[in-house]
Amino acid sequence: MEDLYLSRGMRRFADRFDTRRLADRLDEKLGRTEFTAEDREFIESRRLFFLATADAEGQPDLLVQGRRAGLSCA
Numbered sequence: 552m553e554d555l556y557l558s559r560g561m562r563r564f565a566d567r568f569d570t571r572r573l574a575d576r577l578d579e580k581l582g583r584t585e586f587t588a589e590d591r592e593f594i595e596s597r598r599l600f601f602l603a604t605a606d607a608e609g610q611p612d613l614l615v616q617g618r619r620a621g622l623s624c625a
């Protein structure tokens with residue numbers, strides 16, 4: 552199964568260490584392509600928030616937001 556954020560290499564790693572079920576469960580419960588209302592509420596209530604993404608080629612990007620709680624807008 553190829554999914555939104557776990558590459559073939561990551562799947563092989565999960566198979567090697569018998570963590571595929573865990574990876575599948577995390578993908579099922581936490582994987583999304585856009586923020587939910589609950590996500591927005593959580594993010595906006597934090598003083599510090601990290602958001603990591605990857606592009607279509609798998610190149611990572613990390614955004615760090617740090618400010619007074621309630622000032623970050625998702």
